[in-house]
Amino acid sequence: MAGVRLARSNRPSPKPESRPKMMNATYAWPDGKRCVAAFSIDFDGETPYLWRSRHTQPNTLGELEQRAFGPRQGIYRILEMLSRLDIRSSFFIPGVIAEKYPAAVEAIAKEGHEIGLHGYLHERVDELSKEQVEESIIRGKQALEKVIGPRTMGFRSPSWEMTADTFELLQRHGIPYDSSMMGYDHPYWIEGLPEVPVQWLLDDAIFYRYTGGGAGNPPLNPNTVIDTWQQEFEGIKRYGGLFLLTVHCWISGRGSRIIALERLLSQLKNDPDVWWATCGEVAEYHAKQYAGQFRETLGGRTP
Numbered sequence: 001m002a003g004v005r006l007a008r009s010n011r012p013s014p015k016p017e018s019r020p021k022m023m024n025a026t027y028a029w030p031d032g033k034r035c036v037a038a039f040s041i042d043f044d045g046e047t048p049y050l051w052r053s054r055h056t057q058p059n060t061l062g063e064l065e066q067r068a069f070g071p072r073q074g075i076y077r078i079l080e081m082l083s084r085l086d087i088r089s090s091f092f093i094p095g096v097i098a099e100k101y102p103a104a105v106e107a108i109a110k111e112g113h114e115i116g117l118h119g120y121l122h123e124r125v126d127e128l129s130k131e132q133v134e135e136s137i138i139r140g141k142q143a144l145e146k147v148i149g150p151r152t153m154g155f156r157s158p159s160w161e162m163t164a165d166t167f168e169l170l171q172r173h174g175i176p177y178d179s180s181m182m183g184y185d186h187p188y189w190i191e192g193l194p195e196v197p198v199q200w201l202l203d204d205a206i207f208y209r210y211t212g213g214g215a216g217n218p219p220l221n222p223n224t225v226i227d228t229w230q231q232e233f234e235g236i237k238r239y240g241g242l243f244l245l246t247v248h249c250w251i252s253g254r255g256s257r258i259i260a261l262e263r264l265l266s267q268l269k270n271d272p273d274v275w276w277a278t279c280g281e282v283a284e285y286h287a288k289q290y291a292g293q294f295r296e297t298l299g300g301r302t303p
């Protein structure tokens with residue numbers, strides 16, 4: 001035992017510069033706020049099902065009708081809740097939804113919410129050629145602009161998958177930011193674009209999505225989900241990050257879920273330490289304040 005102690009005491013103590021860095025640079029928010037909260041809606045409706053079954057074209061109606069609940073009812077409940085709470089949000093919408101449900105998209109724009117791109121038919125970009133991704137960006141934007149008029153729109157990738165080609169195309173088409181990646185829990189740069197990061201823990205689908213057939217776990221109780229989000233919010237507040245919640249109207253528009261959601265958003269809205277912003281406002285802040293910081297290449301690969 002004595003020998004061990006002697007050996008340890010003879011070791012040179014580590015120089016300060018060789019110690020691991022314990023903290024990354026912290027991210028500062030406007031007006032001394034400790035963190036930012038943003039609420040986003042991926043207004044998918046039936047499109048992920050239509051994309052998934054585009055080659056097989058099944059004659060089943062169950063999932064289609066379940067999803068249509070979103071554009072028929074869920075969306076209006078979410079809009080009504082946001083109006084009550086006075087929260088401006090970011091809606092990412094596939095072009096097909098604008099074609100099929102123009103009144104819902106008009107209602108979103110009329111309430112002053114941000115509208116962003118979410119593909120044309122909710123295409124997964126990793127299943128497309130570069131030309132097809134470009135076509136989905138152009139068609140998606142045209143379909144939305146037909147309803148809400150021309151405007152600059154950010155991008156959220158369907159299914160939150162991305163490719164290097166897609167980042168390049170977004171820049172080519174003047175898309176000001178992306179919101180599909182999870183490399184930090186505050187904004188950063190990736191492939192030359194501001195990234196407003198999402199995360200699976202703050203997505204309603206992983207807790208609630210259930211489309212029958214006995215596959216998958218039954219949906220969780222809304223109180224459990226809200227507790228989980230509340231805890232993540234406390235963590236993000238401690239470290240000064242971005243609390244970006246993502247819901248789907250066909251999932252979170254259901255009665256018990258929206259009641260629980262309103263409870264959480266109301267509490268966050270009244271928290272004086274929180275800066276509330278849309279995804280577009282967060283991206284703009286990042287581009288201005290952090291032009292030279294938090295720059296990454298895809299997956300840490302060297303360009």
Ligand SMILES: [Zn+2]
Nearest residue numbers: 042044158159
């Ligand atoms: Zn989606």
